[in-house]
Amino acid sequence: MGSSCGAKLTILLSLLLVSWIPYRSSALDNDASLFVDGSFGRKIPDTLFGIFFEEINHAGAGGLWAELVNNRGFEAGGPNTPSNIDPWIILGNETYLIVSTDRSSCFERNKIALKMDVLCDDGSTTNACPDGGVGISNPGFWGMNIEQGKTYKVVLFVRSAGPINVSVSLTGSDAKTLAVSNIIASDSSKWAKMEVLLEAKATDHNSSLQLTTTRKGAIWFDQVSVMPLDTYKGHGFRKDLFSMVQDMKPAFIRFPGGCFVEGSWLRSAVRWKETIGPWQERPGHFGDVWNYWTDDGMGHLEFLQLAEDLGALPVWVFNNGISHNDEVSTPNILPFVQEILDGLEFAKGDAKSTKWGSIRASLGHPEPFDLRYVAIGNEDCWKPNYLGNYLKFYAAINQSYPDVKMISNCDATSKQLDHPAHLFDYHVYDNANALFSQSHKFDQVSRSGPKVFASEYAVTGGDAGKGSLLAALGEAAFVIGVEKNSDVVEMASYAPLFVNTNDRTWTPDSIVFDSSRMYGTPSYWMQHFFRESNGATLLNSTLQTSSSNPIVASAISWKSSEDNKNYLRIKVVNFGSSTVALKISISGLKSIESLGTKTVLTSNNVWDENSFDEPEKVVPFKTPLDNVGENMNVVLTPHSLTAFDLSI
Ligand SMILES: *[C@@H]1O[C@H](CO)[C@@H](O)[C@H](O)[C@H]1NC(C)=O
Ligand SMILES: *[C@@H]1O[C@H](CO)[C@@H](O)[C@H](O)[C@H]1NC(C)=O
Ligand SMILES: *[C@@H]1O[C@H](CO)[C@@H](O)[C@H](O)[C@H]1NC(C)=O
Ligand SMILES: *[C@@H]1O[C@H](CO)[C@@H](O)[C@H](O)[C@H]1NC(C)=O
Ligand SMILES: *[C@@H]1O[C@H](CO)[C@@H](O)[C@H](O)[C@H]1NC(C)=O
Numbered sequence: 144m145g146s147s148c149g150a151k152l153t154i155l156l157s158l159l160l161v162s163w164i165p166y167r168s169s170a171l172d173n174d175a176s177l178f179v180d181g182s183f184g185r186k187i188p189d190t191l192f193g194i195f196f197e198e199i200n201h202a203g204a205g206g207l208w209a210e211l212v213n214n215r216g217f218e219a220g221g222p223n224t225p226s227n228i229d230p231w232i233i234l235g236n237e238t239y240l241i242v243s244t245d246r247s248s249c250f251e252r253n254k255i256a257l258k259m260d261v262l263c264d265d266g267s268t269t270n271a272c273p274d275g276g277v278g279i280s281n282p283g284f285w286g287m288n289i290e291q292g293k294t295y296k297v298v299l300f301v302r303s304a305g306p307i308n309v310s311v312s313l314t315g316s317d318a319k320t321l322a323v324s325n326i327i328a329s330d331s332s333k334w335a336k337m338e339v340l341l342e343a344k345a346t347d348h349n350s351s352l353q354l355t356t357t358r359k360g361a362i363w364f365d366q367v368s369v370m371p372l373d374t375y376k377g378h379g380f381r382k383d384l385f386s387m388v389q390d391m392k393p394a395f396i397r398f399p400g401g402c403f404v405e406g407s408w409l410r411s412a413v414r415w416k417e418t419i420g421p422w423q424e425r426p427g428h429f430g431d432v433w434n435y436w437t438d439d440g441m442g443h444l445e446f447l448q449l450a451e452d453l454g455a456l457p458v459w460v461f462n463n464g465i466s467h468n469d470e471v472s473t474p475n476i477l478p479f480v481q482e483i484l485d486g487l488e489f490a491k492g493d494a495k496s497t498k499w500g501s502i503r504a505s506l507g508h509p510e511p512f513d514l515r516y517v518a519i520g521n522e523d524c525w526k527p528n529y530l531g532n533y534l535k536f537y538a539a540i541n542q543s544y545p546d547v548k549m550i551s552n553c554d555a556t557s558k559q560l561d562h563p564a565h566l567f568d569y570h571v572y573d574n575a576n577a578l579f580s581q582s583h584k585f586d587q588v589s590r591s592g593p594k595v596f597a598s599e600y601a602v603t604g605g606d607a608g609k610g611s612l613l614a615a616l617g618e619a620a621f622v623i624g625v626e627k628n629s630d631v632v633e634m635a636s637y638a639p640l641f642v643n644t645n646d647r648t649w650t651p652d653s654i655v656f657d658s659s660r661m662y663g664t665p666s667y668w669m670q671h672f673f674r675e676s677n678g679a680t681l682l683n684s685t686l687q688t689s690s691s692n693p694i695v696a697s698a699i700s701w702k703s704s705e706d707n708k709n710y711l712r713i714k715v716v717n718f719g720s721s722t723v724a725l726k727i728s729i730s731g732l733k734s735i736e737s738l739g740t741k742t743v744l745t746s747n748n749v750w751d752e753n754s755f756d757e758p759e760k761v762v763p764f765k766t767p768l769d770n771v772g773e774n775m776n777v778v779l780t781p782h783s784l785t786a787f788d789l790s791i
Contacts, residue, residue: 434648581624724779
């Protein structure tokens with residue numbers, strides 16, 4: 144037990160009286176030494192740690208994408224959707240109005256419109272409309288978050304045989320009107336776009352949009368949108384969720400899936416051309432793997448924009464003609480290949496001289512995006528047509544975009560690939576011990592073949608609950624292994640990033656949210672320990688331990704862009720249940736400032752989780768660290784991830 148630790152204990156003796164004795168004796172049983180060689184280092188790839196965004200758990204639709212209306216165009220369909228207007232509800236009964244849908248929309252790719260036959264009338268004494276009129280209401284995604292003083296832009300398309308007088312309101316869960324405006328038009332037998340700005344005079348996180356009238360006759364609605372004006376740079380991303388992602392400093396963003404890209408059937412696969420252009424013209428689609436409708440407000444352009452806004456490199460995963468249940472045969476794959484070449488041109492092509500580049504420019508982004516990575520499919524290596532289709536995509540992209548790196552779905556951690564690739568996907572979902580053991584997973588991977596993209600990793604199952612400390616510690620060990628093997632691992636991302644608590648299809652996740660609240664799971668906070676690793680220098684570190692606790696550690700140094708100073712960070716996972724006294728010896732560094740910091744992610748119980756009620760139960764806790772030097776004695780709390788930050 145070291146001097147700094149002893150000194151601290153003396154000062155704190157009165158506070159620690161009860162725990163002091165077992166604390167010290169267990170520390171003596173568990174000794175470990177870490178040697179850090181500051182003179183030897185290797186650059187960590189700039190791309191190492193990023194994020195994986197999949198449209199799962201309502202991550203985008205009803206999540207990061209700020210659109211408040213759910214099923215904007217009345218197009219939603221699919222096995223879990225009782226009607227194509229769900230979740231819209233009808234205000235008033237059939238004495239007053241009949242609601243139906245027809246195919247009279249002015250938009251070719253989403254023909255369905257909603258028709259209201261209003262039977263009651265303002266002027267009538269025998270059949271007057273109920274107070275507040277009759278109409279339809281949309282609850283958004285389990286309630287719209289409407290906030291006092293904020294402005295919401297309502298856009299809708301409407302048509303009627305007679306004059307129009309529709310009340311557009313945002314209504315709280317207690318039926319109070321938060322904002323209202325009337326749309327008035329004298330003649331609108333042709334579809335007309337109507338726009339109103341509503342400023343909320345109170346806050347309610349569980350509001351709805353209501354469209355009501357007291358005027359008799361037939362009226363049609365289509366493509367109804369409510370967007371807060373206050374989104375990230377006006378780009379449509381929910382600001383609070385965006386900043387939680389931005390705080391992770393992701394170097395890349397893999398999108399838009401995952402199985403979402405594949406579909407259970409090819410008819411539900413993501414087709415990027417259906418996701419660009421004016422939102423009201425996008426067909427939307429039912430994602431039949433995660434079982435919900437998306438209006439595709441977050442399309443190919445929005446994903447590329449999101450990457451740019453995050454300062455992250457886009458990693459586009461496209462469908463290579465394979466879903467979970469059906470496949471395009473290799474002789475028929477060329478139209479799919481062309482679609483992907485067009486998608487690359489849309490991202491990278493010149494705004495003037497290329498067709499799809501000029502379409503991108505016309506949509507408001509003349510500068511090409513920095514798209515350098517694409518993945519040919521998702522988890523499809525074992526499918527009959529994978530290799531055949533893969534080679535077609537590979538050859539075409541290699542020819543047209545030689546600068547784009549291609550990612551194969553075939554795991555080459557223990558064998559050689561039979562096809563060319565720059566990187567290959569490695570996915571792991573397992574219990575905490577398994578992830579801990581995988582801190583050595585990449586030690587044996589061939590250094591001469593393609594690089595590893597650990598594109599999906601997480602502790603799942605009983606160890607994870609809805610996001611436990613235990614899960615985060617198993618993952619931390621795995622990620623330390625990624626860092627130490629970053630000569631062969633080029634990228635890694637946890638999965639999934641988001642869950643809307645009302646649609647927990649996949650648990651656990653990094654960020655949990657509802658209409659207005661959010662918190663990070665311990666796995667989210669674990670990733671913060673690696674924020675400075677991209678582009679940093681990995682130092683040679685050797686751990687010697689006589690402790691019965693499983694421990695892994697790594698050391699990096701980097702220059703902070705904020706203060707231009709150099710830092711050393713040592714990260715250690717103590718996966719065991721006792722305290723460990725760790726002696727750190729640092730050689731080969733010119734000078735070490737005597738004051739550092741210690742940041743610990745731990746809790747009283749490994750099963751502890753965060754929640755809306757206790758969002759910060761398990762979060763990193765930072766304290767000053769004194770008596771820092773070439774030789775220092777530190778203490779590792781049971782079940783903890785600790786970062787020691789030294790200024791050098
Ligand atoms: C419709 O609502 C009115 C007012 O609540 C009620 O009197 C009437 O019976 C209802 N009609 C039907 C068909 O449910
Ligand atoms: C809104 O109310 C519904 C029904 O009570 C509930 O299921 C949903 O979780 C609520 N949403 C929020 C954000 O409170
Ligand atoms: C529109 O309807 C509202 C009731 O919702 C009424 O107060 C208003 O006078 C009407 N306006 C016109 C121009 O008819
Ligand atoms: C990629 O394209 C280059 C240039 O055309 C060619 O030399 C190379 O063989 C191609 N690579 C593969 C694996 O097809
Ligand atoms: C890393 O450190 C260990 C132990 O100090 C040493 O044996 C090894 O040679 C070092 N590796 C390099 C590449 O310096």
